[in-house]
Amino acid sequence: MSDVKLTSMNRRAFVMSSAAGVLSSAALLAFNPGAVDAKEAMIGNKAPAWYRFKLGDFEATVISDGTLNLGPAAALYPKTPKENVEGVLASQFQSPAAVVVQENCLVLNTGDKLVLLDSGMGSYKTFGTTAGRLENTLAAAGIKPDDIDAIILTHGHIDHLSGIMSDDGKRLFPNAQIIMSKVEHDFWTDEAKTSSTGVMKLLVDSARKNLLPNKDRMVFVEDGKEAVKGVSVVSSRGHTPGHVSYLLSSAGQNFLFTGDAVTNTAISFSHPDWVFGFDADPGMASETRKRVLDMAAQDKLTLIGYHFAFPGIGNVAKEGDAYRFVPTSMDN
Ligand SMILES: [Zn+2]
Numbered sequence: 001m002s003d004v005k006l007t008s009m010n011r012r013a014f015v016m017s018s019a020a021g022v023l024s025s026a027a028l029l030a031f032n033p034g035a036v037d038a039k040e041a042m043i044g045n046k047a048p049a050w051y052r053f054k055l056g057d058f059e060a061t062v063i064s065d066g067t068l069n070l071g072p073a074a075a076l077y078p079k080t081p082k083e084n085v086e087g088v089l090a091s092q093f094q095s096p097a098a099v100v101v102q103e104n105c106l107v108l109n110t111g112d113k114l115v116l117l118d119s120g121m122g123s124y125k126t127f128g129t130t131a132g133r134l135e136n137t138l139a140a141a142g143i144k145p146d147d148i149d150a151i152i153l154t155h156g157h158i159d160h161l162s163g164i165m166s167d168d169g170k171r172l173f174p175n176a177q178i179i180m181s182k183v184e185h186d187f188w189t190d191e192a193k194t195s196s197t198g199v200m201k202l203l204v205d206s207a208r209k210n211l212l213p214n215k216d217r218m219v220f221v222e223d224g225k226e227a228v229k230g231v232s233v234v235s236s237r238g239h240t241p242g243h244v245s246y247l248l249s250s251a252g253q254n255f256l257f258t259g260d261a262v263t264n265t266a267i268s269f270s271h272p273d274w275v276f277g278f279d280a281d282p283g284m285a286s287e288t289r290k291r292v293l294d295m296a297a298q299d300k301l302t303l304i305g306y307h308f309a310f311p312g313i314g315n316v317a318k319e320g321d322a323y324r325f326v327p328t329s330m331d332n
Pocket residue numbers: 157159160260306307
């Protein structure tokens with residue numbers, strides 16, 4: 001790479017040649033005298049993505065598990081005319097052919113406990129090969145799995161709980177309790193659902209694989225109660241029967257880890273009523289989405305969205321019957 005310095009002399013040359021409309025290759029060479037033409041191989045690999053910030057007296061680190069390709073947008077919003085779905089995504093410069101969402105897990109050091117909120121896809125390749133990076137990203141961020149005291153789950157879907165157990169049945173966080181809603185636990189581990197087919201079978205299998213070996217370390221939480229100090233349960237049912245979000249509070253700062261109560265920044269805010277195909281109870285999910293967004297707007301809670309663009313942090317403003325998401329700049 002050459003290092004171009006815009007000296008007063010070459011700036012003048014640039015201005016003059018531009019003004020004359022004759023920015024010839026000779027002028028470009030003069031403008032960039034240090035240019036070399038060595039060809040470098042493309043590097044291709046990507047750095048593990050993590051982002052650390054202060055949340056009051058807590059230290060928070062968003063840990064990316066990678067991305068999920070959810071497929072064509074129209075199929076994700078089955079009750080809305082295809083052209084409406086595609087129009088909104090196009091207006092937000094997102095591809096309607098392949099909706100790609102992030103997986104933003106969160107590690108919170110409360111000073112007392114080190115906890116992980118949601119745990120990614122594990123080894124499942126259901127939505128492509130770009131997920132399952134939790135372990136590497138934690139290592140890059142300097143966080144040891146042995147040090148995690150608890151894994152706190154928003155719900156029992158495959159993309160949130162599959163990082164708990166390895167394929168050969170080992171606990172990936174050997175000292176962690178698992179904290180979640182009992183309704184959610186019981187729904188997904190239900191023996192009677194093992195005869196399900198298709199997507200339901202995959203969801204039941206992944207939940208049983210990750211939850212059943214941890215019966216001895218399961219802690220169930222209820223709406224309004226604390227999972228650990230500073231992390232309170234906010235019931236947000238609808239996406240799944242026992243879905244919960246978590247209010248993270250320290251030294252006057254309040255963040256909401258939404259889970260899948262709010263999923264897509266292009267659509268969930270501007271069209272909170274649109275039925276999302278992965279919502280188990282679409283009517284309840286929509287009411288919950290609006291309740292959660294109203295609360296966040298009114299109480300000025302900062303959202304951490306599991307599926308929002310990395311690192312998934314921002315505020316919400318109310319606009320008529322809809323909402324607007326305002327991403328927070330990274331604090332370096
Ligand atoms: Zn999800």
